[in-house]
Amino acid sequence: MAIKNQKPASEKLIYIGPNLSRGRLLQYQVFIGGLPTHLEEEFAAMPALKRLFVPVAELNAAMAQAKQPGTPLYKYYKEALEV
Known part of the structure; x- marks a missing residue:
């Protein structure tokens, strides 16, 4: 029986936050x-x-949320700017 929350080893994730220093x-x-x-x-x-x-497949939707004030991704993006 497979575990539903387990992610495949080949899953591709993309980072949508700001560049980190160095x-x-x-x-x-x-x-x-x-x-x-x-x-x-x-x-x-x-x-x-x-x-x-x-996930790479969710890039467009995630970027839209990261630019929309009030969404969790927007908050996380702003926090990452301070790192």
Whole structure:
């Protein structure tokens, strides 16, 4: 029996937040197989950063939400600007 919440290892996530300093993370960077492990410190400092990774298929809808005041993605994007 498969677990419904388990993501396939080949899942492609795209980062829709702003670029992080020193090239740690670039907007529209794609990751295969889940969240990047080299950003554990950033995730610990700002857990909302993880929410700016969306499935590639949802890119357009997620970008629209990130630009719309009042949505959770907008809030997360603004928080990421401060990192």
